[in-house]
Every structure is written in C-alpha cells, then in structure tokens.
Amino acid sequence: MKKLLLLFLFNSVVPVSASTPEIGGVDYFPLAVGNQWRYDCSVEGNKVFEKELKILKKVKVAGKPGYEASYIVNGSLAKLYFWEDTNRVVHRSYTIAGELDEMVVSRAAKIGDDLGELHIRREVMQSSIATGNVNTLVVENFDPESPQLSAQTRHEWRGLFYANKIGLVVEADGLGGDCVLKRYSLVESK
Secondary structure (H helix, E strand, C coil), rough: CCCHHHHHHHHHHHHCCCCCCCCCEECCCCCCCCCEEEEEEECCCCCEEEEEEEEEEEECCEEEEEEEEEEEEEEEEEEEEEEEEECCCEEEECCCCCCCCCCEEEEECCCCEEEEEEEEEEEEEEEECCEEEEEEEEECCCCCCCCCEEEEEECCCCCEEECCEEEEEEEEEEEEEEEEEEECCCCCCC
C-alpha cells in the first residue's frame, strides 16, 4: 500500500512542459533542440519546392517553456515558436508572444482528438523516403472519402499524417499537393 501511495504522489507532482519527454512511448511531435525534418513538396507528382523545420533553442513563448525553430520554405527563412499546453497539445506561432497560435498535434495523439477545425479520425500506413512504411494518425478537416462530398468540397481537404516518435511524415491537400518527409534527425531526449 505504501508503494502505491508513493507512486501516486510521485506521478501527481511531475510537471508536464514543453521539455517533457515522451510519456508511455507516445510522442507524435518530438520537441528537442537539434531535431529537424526536411520535406520535398510537389503538386500532382512534380517537385515544386523543399521545406525544412529545425528546432534551434529553448525559449519562453507567451511566458511558457517552448522552442524557437527555423522554418525554411524554398530558401526563405522564417522563425516559428512551439510550446506545449497542459494537455500535451503542441501549439505554433510566428511570434514569441504566442499570438495567433495554431494547434499542431497532441504529443499523445489518438483517434478522436480534436485540434480546432482538424480532427484525428483514422490510422493509415504511409510511406516516405525517410521512413519507409510507417503507421500514421491522420489529422484532417474532414473525411475526403465521404460519398456526400461534392468535387469542389473534396478540393478543400487538408490532411497531416503523423507517426509516433517521428513527427509529420506527409502533409497533403485535395488539389493534389503534398509534402513528403525525405530526411529527419532526432536527438535523444534527456
């Protein structure tokens, strides 16, 4: 009984923050200084540009522990800021003040989660040069296979495919555009 009480007390005081390592082996957006992801982006199979995300350093974002990242799209550099809320949902903003933030994905994502206008409804096998075949959770605005959808509505589909302990593997849209992970590097979390 004492062991159970001690375990309960220990678990109840462990804070969850942007630097919290994975819990229970689940981490759909590994945040650590040095992690990076590079994507080839194409439209209807023709490569158009590359993009890269690299976590640079720990910072305070809107007063919370977070990370500054470089985001390079077709050679143009922008800064992004990431932080994690108490529910382990990763948020992103273009300002360190955290204004106009967007929910990205929960580090402990599961089918049924809602992320604003996006929802996790299914799991699919996805493939990329960097990962080979890997199981992913699909974060999407609606199910593009629904028979009630018009062709115009299908074009508005947006899907993000996240793999556990990797992050974003594929980003796709209903117009035939996609960004596919071609290389990534993750540092060991401490």
